[in-house]
Amino acid sequence: MTVRMLVNGEPAEQISALDRGLAYGDGLFESIRLVGAVAPLWSRHMQRLGEGCERLRLPLPDAAQLWREALQATHDMPQSVLRITITRGVGERGYAAPATVRPTRVVAAFAPPRIAEEAHEFGVRVRLCDIRLAEQPLLAGIKHLNRLEQVMARAEWTDPAIAEGLLRDSHDRVISATMANLFALIDGVLLTPAVDRCGVAGVARAEVLSTCPQAKVGELSLDALLSATEVFLSSSVRGILPVQSVAGRLYEPGALTRQLQQHWRNLGFSMEQGG
Amino acid sequence: MTVRMLVNGEPAEQISALDRGLAYGDGLFESIRLVGAVAPLWSRHMQRLGEGCERLRLPLPDAAQLWREALQATHDMPQSVLRITITRGVGERGYAAPATVRPTRVVAAFAPPRIAEEAHEFGVRVRLCDIRLAEQPLLAGIKHLNRLEQVMARAEWTDPAIAEGLLRDSHDRVISATMANLFALIDGVLLTPAVDRCGVAGVARAEVLSTCPQAKVGELSLDALLSATEVFLSSSVRGILPVQSVAGRLYEPGALTRQLQQHWRNLGFSMEQGG
Known part of the structure; x- marks a missing residue:
C-alpha cells in the first residue's frame, strides 16, 4: 500500500502513540474525492469538518492550509481519495482534554476504490x-x-x-x-x-x-x-x-x-x- | 510528559498514521495499576481483554508476552499505571478489515494519578x-x-x-x-x-x-x-x-x-x- 501522507504539514507516516485519536477516537475525519487537482465538494467537506470541530470543541482547522496539503499529497494523481484526520492531539492519560490542545492533522492520499x-x-x-x-x-x-x-x-x-x-x-x-x-x-x-x-x-x-x-x-x-x-x-x-x-x-x-x-x-x- | 512505551515489543513512541485504532477506534485498551512489579488484578484485565478481542474478532493477545512488556515498561517505577492498547493494525482505507490482520500492540507506563x-x-x-x-x-x-x-x-x-x-x-x-x-x-x-x-x-x-x-x-x-x-x-x-x-x-x-x-x-x- 503506497500512501502519500503529511502529518502536521510534514511528510511522515506515523503519529504519536499517545495521540487522543488513537486513545479515545477523539477527533474527526473527511474522505474527499479529487479529480486531478479539483475537489468538487471541497467546500461542503470543510463545512462539515468545521461543524464537527464545533461539536467536539476542537479548534477550527485552517481550510486554506488543508487545501495546500491536499494538493501536495495528491500531486500527479489523476484520481484520488484524500483522507483528512483531525484529532485533539497528544494528551495525558485520562478523558479530560489537555489544558492546551495542539490538534494532530493527517492528510493522506489514496488511490480511489475500483467501482465496476x-x-x-x-x-x-x-x-x-x-x-x-x-x-x-x-x-x-x-x-x-x-x-x-x-x-x-x-x-x-x-x-x-x-x-x-x-x-x-x-x-x-x-x-x-x-x-x-x-x-x-x-x-x-x-x-x-x-x-x-x-x-x-x-x-x-x-x-x-x-x-x-x-x-x-x-x-x-x-x-x-x-x-x-x-x-x-x-x-x-x-x-x-x-x-x-x-x-x-x-x-x-x-x-x-x-x-x-x-x-x-x-x-x-x-x-x-x-x- | 515522560512515558515509557513499547510498540509491538520495541521501544518506540509512534504508530502508523494508517492504524485502524486511529482511523476508526478499532481496538481495545486496559489501564492497569501496578505496585512495583506486581499487578494484583492482572488476570482480570487479561480476561476482559480476551473477551473484548472475541467480541471484536481480534486475535487473542499473548498474555505472557504482555506481562514481559509490562515489566519492561514499568521497570524501576514504585507505582505505575500501565496502558495496553490493542488495535486491528494498519489497514487500507475503508471499514472492511484487511485480509490478514496484524494487530498493533502499545504498552505504555504512566505515573499514577495523584489522589488526595x-x-x-x-x-x-x-x-x-x-x-x-x-x-x-x-x-x-x-x-x-x-x-x-x-x-x-x-x-x-x-x-x-x-x-x-x-x-x-x-x-x-x-x-x-x-x-x-x-x-x-x-x-x-x-x-x-x-x-x-x-x-x-x-x-x-x-x-x-x-x-x-x-x-x-x-x-x-x-x-x-x-x-x-x-x-x-x-x-x-x-x-x-x-x-x-x-x-x-x-x-x-x-x-x-x-x-x-x-x-x-x-x-x-x-x-x-x-x-
Whole structure:
C-alpha cells in the first residue's frame, strides 16, 4: 500500500502513540474525492469538518492550509481519495482534554476504490445488517473517529457481490448504508433519513438535498423503503449508486437517479459515473 | 510528559498514521495499576481483554508476552499505571478489515494519578452529567477505543473539586461514572448497574462482585441511588472511592466501603487506600 501522507504539514507516516485519536477516537475525519487537482465538494467537506470541530470543541482547522496539503499529497494523481484526520492531539492519560490542545492533522492520499461500471449502470446489491445503530444525538451527523459500529456492520458479510449493508436504529428506522447515505423515491417524493440521532450527514447527501430542494428529510421504515420506486446511495467517494436490491426486493435505476448521476458528472466527477 | 512505551515489543513512541485504532477506534485498551512489579488484578484485565478481542474478532493477545512488556515498561517505577492498547493494525482505507490482520500492540507506563488522602477517607463529589450513554449491546461491557462519550462527559465540568460525573442512559438509568463503576448499598443490598447495553464491565467492579457474592447486578434509578446508605466508585486505577455527594445528596462512607478498601489493601494496593 503506497500512501502519500503529511502529518502536521510534514511528510511522515506515523503519529504519536499517545495521540487522543488513537486513545479515545477523539477527533474527526473527511474522505474527499479529487479529480486531478479539483475537489468538487471541497467546500461542503470543510463545512462539515468545521461543524464537527464545533461539536467536539476542537479548534477550527485552517481550510486554506488543508487545501495546500491536499494538493501536495495528491500531486500527479489523476484520481484520488484524500483522507483528512483531525484529532485533539497528544494528551495525558485520562478523558479530560489537555489544558492546551495542539490538534494532530493527517492528510493522506489514496488511490480511489475500483467501482465496476455495472454498479453505476445497474446498481448494487444491499443487505440488511443485524447491528442496530445506537442513538447519540451529541455525536450524530458528524464524521467522528468512533466507527466501531461501521466496522462491526461491515464484518457481517464477505460476499463480494454485496456492495453495502443497510443500517437501522433500534426502533427499526432505516438510517443509511455503512459508508453511504441512502435516498428513496416514495410516491414521487424523494426522502432521506434524518441523521440527528445516529448516522452521518454525508457531504454527497448535502449535495443531493441542495440539488433537489423538494426532497424531504425524515423517518424511513423498511416497509416504506421496500415500497420505493427508486433507491440510491450517495457517497462523496463513490458518487450516486443505484440500489439494485435490498433484502430480495429488486429496483431499477430511475429517472431521478440518472439525473443525479448526470449532476455528478457535471460537478466534474466525469470518469466514474456510468449509466 | 515522560512515558515509557513499547510498540509491538520495541521501544518506540509512534504508530502508523494508517492504524485502524486511529482511523476508526478499532481496538481495545486496559489501564492497569501496578505496585512495583506486581499487578494484583492482572488476570482480570487479561480476561476482559480476551473477551473484548472475541467480541471484536481480534486475535487473542499473548498474555505472557504482555506481562514481559509490562515489566519492561514499568521497570524501576514504585507505582505505575500501565496502558495496553490493542488495535486491528494498519489497514487500507475503508471499514472492511484487511485480509490478514496484524494487530498493533502499545504498552505504555504512566505515573499514577495523584489522589488526595481525603478522597479515600471522606469520599469524592460526583455531579450529574447531561450526556446520556447510547445503548449498543454489541459494544457494551468491553473497553474499546470508541470513547467520545466519555470525553464529552468529562468536558462538562472543570471544577477540580468535582472528581467524577454520573452517567445515565436515555431511559434515566444510572450506569457508571466517567472512569469508574458505581456501587450503591440500598436497603442492605449492594447493587451495581448492568453494563449489557452501555457502560464498561470494570475490572475493579468484577473484583468487588467476586468479593461480595451477595451483590446484585441490575437496574439503578437515580431515585434509588439517592436513597442509598453507601455509595462508592470502583476503579482499577483509583481503587475504592467513597462517594461524598451526588447532586446535592450527601453520603458518609460506610462499613461496607471500608471493608472493600481494606480488601484493596490486602490485594497489595497498600500505598493508596486511606480511610
